[in-house]
Amino acid sequence: MTSAPILKLENLTMRFGGLAAVSELSIDVPRGAIVGLIGPNGAGKTTVFNMVTGFYRPTHGRVVFDGDDITGLQPHIICRSGISRTFQNIRLFSHETVLENVMIGCHVRRRSKWWSAPLGLPSFKEEEERIRRKSLDLLESVGLAEYAGETSSSLPYGAQRRLEIARALATDPKFLLLDEPAAGMNPQESQDLMAFIRGVQKRFGLTILLIEHDMKVVMGVCEYIWVLDYGVKIAEGNPEAIQSNQKVIVAYLGEEYVKYAES
Amino acid sequence: MNNRSRDLALNSLALAALAAFLYWAHTSFDGYKIQILNLIAVNAILALSLNLIYGFTGMFSLGHAGFMALGAYTSAILILPSAQKQMMWIIEPLIWPLSVMNAPFFVAVLAGGLVAAFFALLIAIPVLRLGGDYLGIATLGFSEIIRVVLTNLNFITNGALGIKGIPSYANLWWNYGWLLLTTFFIVRLINSNFGNVLKAIRDDEIAAKNMGINTFFYRVLSFTIGAFFAGVGGALLGSLVTTIDPMMFRFVLTFNILMITVTGGLGSISGSIIGSVVITVLLEWLRIVESPMTIGSFAIPGIPGMRMVIFSLALILIILFRREGIMGMRELSWDMLFSRGSRARNHDEEGEDRR
Numbered sequence: 001m002t003s004a005p006i007l008k009l010e011n012l013t014m015r016f017g018g019l020a021a022v023s024e025l026s027i028d029v030p031r032g033a034i035v036g037l038i039g040p041n042g043a044g045k046t047t048v049f050n051m052v053t054g055f056y057r058p059t060h061g062r063v064v065f066d067g068d069d070i071t072g073l074q075p076h077i078i079c080r081s082g083i084s085r086t087f088q089n090i091r092l093f094s095h096e097t098v099l100e101n102v103m104i105g106c107h108v109r110r111r112s113k114w115w116s117a118p119l120g121l122p123s124f125k126e127e128e129e130r131i132r133r134k135s136l137d138l139l140e141s142v143g144l145a146e147y148a149g150e151t152s153s154s155l156p157y158g159a160q161r162r163l164e165i166a167r168a169l170a171t172d173p174k175f176l177l178l179d180e181p182a183a184g185m186n187p188q189e190s191q192d193l194m195a196f197i198r199g200v201q202k203r204f205g206l207t208i209l210l211i212e213h214d215m216k217v218v219m220g221v222c223e224y225i226w227v228l229d230y231g232v233k234i235a236e237g238n239p240e241a242i243q244s245n246q247k248v249i250v251a252y253l254g255e256e257y258v259k260y261a262e263s
Numbered sequence: 264m265n266n267r268s269r270d271l272a273l274n275s276l277a278l279a280a281l282a283a284f285l286y287w288a289h290t291s292f293d294g295y296k297i298q299i300l301n302l303i304a305v306n307a308i309l310a311l312s313l314n315l316i317y318g319f320t321g322m323f324s325l326g327h328a329g330f331m332a333l334g335a336y337t338s339a340i341l342i343l344p345s346a347q348k349q350m351m352w353i354i355e356p357l358i359w360p361l362s363v364m365n366a367p368f369f370v371a372v373l374a375g376g377l378v379a380a381f382f383a384l385l386i387a388i389p390v391l392r393l394g395g396d397y398l399g400i401a402t403l404g405f406s407e408i409i410r411v412v413l414t415n416l417n418f419i420t421n422g423a424l425g426i427k428g429i430p431s432y433a434n435l436w437w438n439y440g441w442l443l444l445t446t447f448f449i450v451r452l453i454n455s456n457f458g459n460v461l462k463a464i465r466d467d468e469i470a471a472k473n474m475g476i477n478t479f480f481y482r483v484l485s486f487t488i489g490a491f492f493a494g495v496g497g498a499l500l501g502s503l504v505t506t507i508d509p510m511m512f513r514f515v516l517t518f519n520i521l522m523i524t525v526t527g528g529l530g531s532i533s534g535s536i537i538g539s540v541v542i543t544v545l546l547e548w549l550r551i552v553e554s555p556m557t558i559g560s561f562a563i564p565g566i567p568g569m570r571m572v573i574f575s576l577a578l579i580l581i582i583l584f585r586r587e588g589i590m591g592m593r594e595l596s597w598d599m600l601f602s603r604g605s606r607a608r609n610h611d612e613e614g615e616d617r618r
Contacts, residue, residue, distance in 0.1 A: 053473060079475030091470040093463045095530075095592060103456050104463045108475025110456070114484060117455040118448045124455070131456055171475050 004067070006031040006175055006207045007052070012061035014047050014231075021047040022231040025061070029175075034201050034208045036218045038242075039228035040251055045211045046088060048228070049177050053085050054078040066174065080108055084173035086164045088180045088211075094153040098144055098163055101152050102135035105170025135170060141203065142166040142196070158189045162196065169204060176200075178210040182217045194220050219243065227251065270597050278443075285435050297435065298503075299547055304438035305499050306539035308445045310523040311532065312492035315449055317521075318529035319458065320485040321465030322391070323399040326383075327493050327520050329406030332413060332512035333382055334375030334494025335501035336420055339429045340364070341371035342502065347428060354424065355417040368432040372441065372498040379494025380487050382409075387483040394468075406517065414509040425508025426501075433502035441499060445492050450532055452488070461485055462530070526581060526588050534590030541589070549573055 005028035012025040022044040029035055037045050050056040052063055054075035063071045070078055084105075093101050110131065116124035139145045142162045147155060152163060161181055168176060181197065182190045194217055201208050212218045218225065219239040227235040227242060229251040235242060242248055250258050288300055309327065316324045340348075340361055348357050356362065366374065390401045413420045420426070452458055463471040464478050471478050501507045519542075527538025549570035556563050581588070593599075 055469070055472075074477075075472040076475045076477045079473060085473060087470070087473075091467050091473075093466040093470065095466055096459060096462055100459045100462075104459045104471070104476070105474050107456055107460050114452070114457050117457050118451040120451060128455060167474065 003031050005029055006066055007209070008062075008064040009048070009052075010062040010064065012048070012051060012063065013059045014044070014051055014056055015059045020231050022051070022228075025228070025231075025233055027226055027233070027236075029207060029209060030224065031207055032201075032205065033223045034197065034210070034221050036222035036225040037209060037211050037228065038213075038218055038225060042230075043228040043251075044231040045228055046179060047231075049085060049179055049211065052078075052177065053083060076108070079171055079173075082172070082174035083177065084168035084171045084175075085177035086161075086168055086179055086181065088183065090160050090164055092152040092160060092164060092167070094151070096152060097148065098139065098150055098152050098155065099132075099135055099148040101163060101167050102138050102170045103131050105167040106131040106134055108171045138166045138170055142169075142200075157184060158192075161185075161193070165196075165200065169200070173206065175207045175209070178208060178212075180211055180213060182212055182214040185214075187216075190214055190217050193217065197221055266598070273597050281439070285439060289435055299543060300435060301433065301438050301503050303540050303543045304435075304442045305433075305496050305503060306520070306523055306543050307536045308438075308442050308492055308499070309496040309520045310527060310535040310539050311445055311449055312489045312496065313520050313524045314527075314529065314532065314535045315453075315461075315492075316486055316489035318524060318531070318535075319453060319465065320461045320482060322482060322486060323395060324402045324486065324489070325399045325514070325517050325521070326386075326402030326406040326490075328512040328514060328516040329402075329409035330379040330383060330490040330493035331497030331500065331516065332406075332409055332507075332509070333379040334372075334497030335507050335512075336375075336413065336426070337378040337494070338368075338371040338375035338498030339426045339501045339507055340419075341366040341374055342368055342430050342432065343426065343428075344430075351424075351427065352418075352421050354422055357421075358418045361419065368430075368437065368502070372437075372495055372502075375498030376491040376494040379497070380491035383487045383490030384483065387486045391479065391482045391486060403514065403517075406512075406514070410509050410512050413512075420509070423509060425506060425511075427506045429502055429505045429507065431502055431505050433499045438499055438503070441495055445495065446532065446536070449488075449492075453532065457481075465530075522578065526578075528588035528590035528592065530592040531588070531590035531594055533595035534588055534593075537589055537595070545577075546570065546574065 007027070007029040009025055009027040012022060013020065014022045025048065037048060039045055047056065051058045054070070054073050054077070057072040061071070062069055065081060065083060068081065070081060093104060096104070110127055112121070112124045112127050136145065136148065139148055142165065144159060144163055144166065147159065152160065155163060165176075165178070165181070178197070182193050185193060197208060197210070198221060200206065210218075210222070222239060224238055225236065225242045226233055227245070227248050234247045234251060235245045237245070285300075288297060292300070309331065313324070313327055316322050340357075341364060345363055345365065348362050386402075386405050390398065390405070393401055414423050416422070453461070460471070460476055460481055463474065463476060464481055468478050523538045523542045524535055526542055527536070528534030552569045552573060553565050553567055555565045
């Protein structure tokens with residue numbers, strides 16, 4: 001954690017009417033790490049993701065990515081600056097094939113303009129071919145190459161999760177946000193997912209921030225963890241420190257239960 | 264690679280077959296049948312343009328009649344001889360630059376498309392912020408506004424009297440030429456990654472934004488290109504029927520195009536072309552039911568409008584039993600034809616030479 005943080009959240013606050021979904025959240029995400037954001041249901045984790053990726057404009061506070069203030073920019077511009085994400089409930093382009101899903105991810109880095117397509121310019125054809133090859137390579141690296149021609153909605157659940165990550169990687173991100181990647185997975189699938197996330201991080205040299213409820217996954221892959229409860233950061237630290245943190249245990253299990261367990 | 268050269272050869276063959284068929288039709292069909300063939304081509308252009316907007320980009324637009332009107336009027340004014348313009352505008356004379364402007368047919372049709380595209384761009388910026396049904400209502404309103412404005416701009420459009428005696432340049436060659444151009448343009452766009460981007464916006468706009476796609480830009484783009492070809496279709500239609508007036512561009516016209524697009528299959532290019540063949544022919548063929556007939560001992564007098572009743576029934580059946588239309592989102596391709604064997608080969612050549 002010596003270099004400058006890749007993502008800085010400064011006093012980030014999001015209010016919906018009278019409800020403060022996230023308040024005064026400050027986080028420094030170290031470059032090149034796998035880190036986690038956890039908390040009970042409704043703690044405001046996904047709201048943080050939505051603010052970082054531009055779907056919500058924060059009520060106040062700043063999002064600084066790689067030294068640039070990206071607070072309140074449009075989602076597609078934030079994506080171009082190098083942040084990509086997956087969704088809690090998978091959002092694939094369901095009528096498109098697996099390959100097309102990844103190719104759509106490549107679009108943000110393309111140079112040729114739309115009118116070069118009907119004209120069939122050589123530069124356009126070259127770029128189409130490059131996008132296709134890059135997408136196939138990505139599918140290869142996430143183990144989905146054999147499904148390239150299938151409709152994305154026909155894939156098994158775990159494969160859809162991996163496809164969503166492959167699609168996010170196609171935008172050439174520096175920073176990847178995963179919203180509950182292990183949701184709905186059985187223990188074996190979660191094990192595979194952990195290895196997969198580590199592999200992706202190494203191979204693409206990314207920083208990964210994940211939201212996750214599966215504590216095995218969180219404690220297994222994250223180097224550093226922030227804990228949110230009712231929109232407020234209640235703890236941060238490495239997995240061991242979080243596991244023994246009294247506030248975190250109370251947030252997850254309730255004060256009553258903790259008192260009961262201690263007595 | 265092998266497949267690609269095979270497809271190229273087969274496409275050329277299909278094109279040649281289409282040209283031979285048109286040549287044969289041109290020389291040996293009577294005027295009525297030729298008119299139907301012409302209508303098929305124009306309807307196909309219009310259905311394709313609506314399919315780009317609604318089927319591929321998922322924007323429910325009901326403004327097609329408006330764009331067609333813009334294209335039809337623009338091209339009609341450009342191809343009418345100046346002397347005729349002087350005679351026809353009797354309420355108020357046609358204003359100056361328009362009264363002497365003349366252009367060859369191709370340029371006039373192109374101009375019709377461009378005028379439609381220009382107005383599409385103007386309304387797209389406020390209107391495309393809406394989604395779903397709201398967009399449909401807003402574009403429908405726009406289309407009606409165009410019609411009312413055309414009725415009242417006497418010094419440009421000759422008001423409710425309309426324009427008569429438009430030179431009938433739009434023969435089989437022009438119509439099918441423009442259809443090929445339209446199909447080529449849209450197929451190239453849709454089969455590229457830009458087409459994937461449009462479909463991504465249709466499937467999940469939030470995810471599309473998240474993938475770095477400027478969804479507003481691409482929605483405006485698709486809408487404008489669609490309006491361009493609607494304008495082209497309107498221009499050809501004007502020259503085909505030689506008379507245009509504001510009443511021609513009512514909502515029914517949009518509805519007919521929508522029916523073709525939906526019947527063919529939203530999101531299928533070959534579907535739009537097959538749909539326009541089927542619906543155009545069916546609409547003509549169903550005229551039989553409007554003529555007097557005797558079934559057994561019953562004598563039924565001719566009921567005008569009866570074919571629309573039957574047609575509506577057919578539409579209800581489509582919605583009930585085959586909601587995705589004839590083609591769904593699939594395309595007719597050579598690969599598909601070869602794997603299906605001879606069954607699919609019976610489709611007429613209009614559908615075959617698309618890919």
